[in-house]
Amino acid sequence: xxxxxxxxxxxxxxxNFLLPQKKHYRQRAHANPFSDHSLDYPSSPGVIHWASHYxxxxxxxxxxxxxxxxxxxxxxxxxxxxxxxxxLMLGMEIRVQVSQYxxxxxxxxxxxxxxxxxxxxxxxxDYQNVSVVRANAMKFLxxxxxxxxxxxxFFLFPDPHFKSRKHKARIISPTLLAEYAFxxxxxxxxxxxxxxxxxxxxxxxxxxxxxLFEPVDEETLRKEGKGPxxxxxxxxxxxxxxxxxxxxxxxxxxxxxxxxxxxS
Amino acid sequence: xxxxYPYTHLFYGPSHTVAISGPHIQVINTTTxxxxxxxxxxxxxxxxxxxxxxxxxCAAVDKNLEYLVTTGEDKxxxxxxxxxxxxxxxxxxxxxxxxxxxxxxxxxxxxxDKFGDIFRYPFVHVPSTVTQKKxxxxxxxxxxxxxxxxxxxxxxxxxxxxxxxxxIITADRDEHIRVSWYPQGYNIEMYCPGHSKFVSAIHVPKFxxxxxxxxxxDPDLKVWDWMTGEIKHAIxxxxxxxxxxxxxxVKRRRGGYDDDEEDExxxxxxxxxxxxxxxxxxxxxxxxxxxxxxGPTASSSQPITENxxxxxxxxxxxxxxxxxxxxxxxxxxxxxALFTFPYRDGVTASDIRHFDFGRPITNFTIADDGLVxxxxxxxxxxxxxxxxxxxxxxxxxxxSLGQLVEAPSGSHSALLLTLNGTSLVEASVDDIKxxxxxxxxxxxxxxxxxxxxxxxxxxxxxxxxxxxxELGRMKRKQIVLEKAGGxxxxxxxxxxxPLGKKSKSEL
Numbered sequence: 171x172x173x174x175x176x177x178x179x180x181x182x183x184x185x186n187f188l189l190p191q192k193k194h195y196r197q198r199a200h201a202n203p204f205s206d207h208s209l210d211y212p213s214s215p216g217v218i219h220w221a222s223h224y225x226x227x228x229x230x231x232x233x234x235x236x237x238x239x240x241x242x243x244x245x246x247x248x249x250x251x252x253x254x255x256x257x258l259m260l261g262m263e264i265r266v267q268v269s270q271y272x273x274x275x276x277x278x279x280x281x282x283x284x285x286x287x288x289x290x291x292x293x294x295x296d297y298q299n300v301s302v303v304r305a306n307a308m309k310f311l312x313x314x315x316x317x318x319x320x321x322x323x324f325f326l327f328p329d330p331h332f333k334s335r336k337h338k339a340r341i342i343s344p345t346l347l348a349e350y351a352f353x354x355x356x357x358x359x360x361x362x363x364x365x366x367x368x369x370x371x372x373x374x375x376x377x378x379x380x381x382l383f384e385p386v387d388e389e390t391l392r393k394e395g396k397g398p399x400x401x402x403x404x405x406x407x408x409x410x411x412x413x414x415x416x417x418x419x420x421x422x423x424x425x426x427x428x429x430x431x432x433x434s
Numbered sequence: 435x436x437x438x439y440p441y442t443h444l445f446y447g448p449s450h451t452v453a454i455s456g457p458h459i460q461v462i463n464t465t466t467x468x469x470x471x472x473x474x475x476x477x478x479x480x481x482x483x484x485x486x487x488x489x490x491x492c493a494a495v496d497k498n499l500e501y502l503v504t505t506g507e508d509k510x511x512x513x514x515x516x517x518x519x520x521x522x523x524x525x526x527x528x529x530x531x532x533x534x535x536x537x538x539x540x541x542x543x544x545x546x547d548k549f550g551d552i553f554r555y556p557f558v559h560v561p562s563t564v565t566q567k568k569x570x571x572x573x574x575x576x577x578x579x580x581x582x583x584x585x586x587x588x589x590x591x592x593x594x595x596x597x598x599x600x601x602i603i604t605a606d607r608d609e610h611i612r613v614s615w616y617p618q619g620y621n622i623e624m625y626c627p628g629h630s631k632f633v634s635a636i637h638v639p640k641f642x643x644x645x646x647x648x649x650x651x652d653p654d655l656k657v658w659d660w661m662t663g664e665i666k667h668a669i670x671x672x673x674x675x676x677x678x679x680x681x682x683x684v685k686r687r688r689g690g691y692d693d694d695e696e697d698e699x700x701x702x703x704x705x706x707x708x709x710x711x712x713x714x715x716x717x718x719x720x721x722x723x724x725x726x727x728x729g730p731t732a733s734s735s736q737p738i739t740e741n742x743x744x745x746x747x748x749x750x751x752x753x754x755x756x757x758x759x760x761x762x763x764x765x766x767x768x769x770x771a772l773f774t775f776p777y778r779d780g781v782t783a784s785d786i787r788h789f790d791f792g793r794p795i796t797n798f799t800i801a802d803d804g805l806v807x808x809x810x811x812x813x814x815x816x817x818x819x820x821x822x823x824x825x826x827x828x829x830x831x832x833x834s835l836g837q838l839v840e841a842p843s844g845s846h847s848a849l850l851l852t853l854n855g856t857s858l859v860e861a862s863v864d865d866i867k868x869x870x871x872x873x874x875x876x877x878x879x880x881x882x883x884x885x886x887x888x889x890x891x892x893x894x895x896x897x898x899x900x901x902x903x904e905l906g907r908m909k910r911k912q913i914v915l916e917k918a919g920g921x922x923x924x925x926x927x928x929x930x931x932p933l934g935k936k937s938k939s940e941l
Contacts (some may be wrong), residue, residue, distance in 0.1 A: 190911075313627065345481075345586070348619070349622065371570070371571065376571075389657070
């Protein structure tokens with residue numbers, strides 16, 4: 171497959187050279203979320219040294235507010251970073267090569283930005299507010315994020331796991347939604363998008379049925395000023411672009427975290 | 435030589451006591467020691483149904499000891515009426531169960547499973563007339579129409595309802611302790627984060643109900659404020675247990691879980707990806723997947739030598755008040771002793787006391803009168819051949835002057851005599867092996883760490899293509915690091931890999 175131009179990359183040759191190339195980070199598209207990977211993960215959010223992820227923010231005490239679950243090659247993070255320069259964002263990717271790619275990509279972007287940010291990028295930005303971890307989000311999300319710490323959670327073009335016997339491996343399931351609701355603050359938004367109609371139905375049905383989420387339509391979110399996020403959700407990821415090139419459909423579904431009271 | 439089933443569960447009541455050994459259940463008069471009912475004495479058909487389910491893995495009674503639930507090897511949940519040992523209902527569970535419990539009113543039965551879920555079933559079983567239809571949107575098999583309370587993404591090892599039954603606390607193989615509302619389990623109140631290995635036992639002491647004590651593969655027991663998820667205290671128990679850990683674990687090749695493995699294996703066979711990968715023949719697919727993800731590993735080209743090792747798995751934690759002193763009592767899988775320490779601030783490893791039985795303990799029960807009933811695997815020998823030695827399978831201890839001692843004969847003696855005599859059920863050597871009493875030593879730990887270390891050292895020389903790839907990455911990365919300037923290479927690297935190990939093969 172030929173290497174594609176990244177919209178985020180500038181025309182500068184040096185920068186293009188510095189950015190990691192995908193051909194050096196190939197890996198098959200699926201990972202078994204239930205196997206014991208050789209993962210290194212924090213025992214609790216409290217022990218994570220966020221300052222090493224976001225050195226420019228080390229004295230702000232900030233923690234990530236956006237999480238991109240299964241961030242793939244990092245397109246969404248790179249697109250959102252300049253739009254919310256004060257918001258820390260973390261991508262999670264289970265495939266070791268791919269997460270390494272994103273890590274190298276962010277490192278390269280940070281370096282090039284500090285050198286030549288003047289006038290080359292449409293929005294000068296140093297990408298200090300994005301980072302990535304190799305992680306199995308199905309198992310270890312609460313190891314990274316404390317209760318109600320996130321305002322946005324992204325599930326963009328997740329692995330469809332087509333066979334019904336594999337549905338249990340889907341990133342959206344009635345039981346996992348409890349963990350997403352735990353890390354997401356009330357009012358926070360879950361963004362999902364896919365080009366697989368069946369998966370869209372699946373996500374919609376389960377999220378809608380879940381007591382701590384309520385559907386919120388695109389129009390409402392745009393009115394709330396979340397238009398740029400939605401645009402990025404549609405178009406910024408590698409997968410999103412591929413679907414676009416092939417003229418496929420994309421189905422978006424968004425949900426707001428709500429609270430419930432106890433049954434007495 | 436006669437070999438007997440060791441007991442695995444004992445539910446002690448003032449009038450009658452339920453003892454479980456192998457596939458069998460017995461109800462014994464607590465005062466007289468008379469065996470009132472026994473599945474071993476069932477008539478043909480009922481008896482073979484009992485045997486068909488295999489050894490009883492999980493069991494629970496309601497608080498009045500009127501009802502008993504059990505599961506064997508066959509994923510069938512059986513509800514018994516203790517008086518008369520009548521089988522009231524049988525339900526098929528969706529996954530292999532790992533734990534059972536009654537609610538206080540006995541109206542609900544909770545079952546945890548290896549898939550990580552907790553289902554609630556009503557006391558009265560109304561068999562569904564229509565088979566559950568599985569459509570594109572159903573996420574959980576649910577053959578008996580249970581209510582899905584919550585689910586983790588890894589096997590559940592332990593759970594409990596808090597005393598007010600407003601919360602359910604669950605612990606899994608991936609170090610998580612989760613506090614959820616009950617029955618609205620989708621509402622997670624808190625996690626208790628801090629274990630670095632699996633959690634296999636949790637306990638809320640009656641005398642301090644805001645606290646949770648947890649243990650598993652970590653060397654310490656942790657005391658939590660479970661509402662806030664804060665760790666209050668940790669007490670190192672590994673050293674105290676170590677001298678008594680006689681059962682060794684034969685290392686598993688892979689740390690996966692059987693339910694999943696079955697699936698994977700079934701699907702992996704004959705799949706295209708398998709072809710052309712002769713090297714991976716005979717391995718389960720998880721291993722193969724791992725290879726494709728993380729590159730060839732040193733271990734994949736040579737068989738892993740089986741070696742027995744000591745593995746710590748906390749089996750059970752309990753508490754009682756002895757002479758007004760709140761005391762914690764615990765056991766470890768494959769260890770021959772019971773351990774206690776006083777429950778107070780500042781307690782340290784030197785406060786741990788033990789009572790050694792000389793044989794591995796399978797379970798223990800604290801009776802209302804404060805006596806501790808210890809169930810022993812008296813057939814155990816280091817080479818795995820049942821001993822048939824006739825030494826006691828049950829011992830009764832009492833707490834005296836700060837430690838456990840064997841209780842002198844008294845009102846408990848008749849029951850004890852029966853348990854060590856008439857209620858023993860004969861077994862074959864094969865039956866004993868099938869009990870797999872120490873399976874947790876193998877199935878709980880994860881063994882994924884070593885291959886990655888191997889990857890770092892052997893990756894490049896093994897595969898030329900890979901090393902080209904590495905070179906391609908390195909060229910760019912080095913320039914990036916240089917450009918990062920005054921930071922210095924070491925520091926720069928740290929910035930990129932803040933969480934430590936990961937793969938550092940690039941450097």
